[in-house]
Amino acid sequence: MVSICRAFVFPLTPFDFSEATVTSPVPDEDVTVASEKDELTLGEIINIKLVESGEKDNLMELVRDRLVESGRKDGMRVACREHVKKKGRKDVAVDELIRVITPKSRASVPDAVKQELLNRIQNFIGSAAP
Secondary structure, X not given: OXXXXXXXXXXXXXXXXXXXXXXXXXXXXXXXXXXXXXXOOHHHHHHHHHHHHOHHHHHHHHHHHHHHHHOHHHHHHHHHHHHHHHHOHHHOOHXXXXXXXXXXXXXXXXXXXXXXXXXXXXXHHHHHOO
16 A cells, blocks of 8 residues: 555656557557546545545645755755756756756655655545545
8 A cells, every 4th residue: 555655645756668568459549548537546546535525735735844844945945056056047947957856856855754644645545445
């Protein structure tokens, strides 16, 4: 269950398609689209329930507050400024800044914040289960 929750918490992690293979013929596009709409993953179902209940907004606010308390936001601001200084103000594109800072940003989330969020999601799942 931890990996499911972590997939929900960090949905922006890129998927590595290099090892993906196609072992059967590709069905018609209409069939593929219809079947994808009918089948939701567990993470998508949890996300829908969190949004419907309003708990997702509460969790987002909790994470923002904890990250501000930990000083991470200020640290990321400093890292951005340092990168801009190093490259030169006119030579830095927003896309480049995002590409450089995102790994640092994800790695700098304190474990305590991740654990608290994971616990809250697990409690939500436990209370929402029939």
